[in-house]
Amino acid sequence: MPEPDEAAGTPETAEQQRLTQETKNEKLMWWYLAYFLFGIHIIAFVMIFAIKNAK
DSSP, rough: OOOOHHHHHHHHHHHHHHHHHHHHHHHHHHHHHHHHHHHHHHHHHHHHHHTOOOO
16 A cells, blocks of 8 residues: 555645646746837837937
């Protein structure tokens, strides 16, 4: 018969995997947000430059 710790370890392993995946997804979400905001600023600077240098 398995030890009680081993039987209890299986749900914890699944929970640990879920938490690991959730953490990974959260980090990716922050990177995507950072790239998005950076891109918006680049576009804004280009538009400002274009307007200021228009004849």
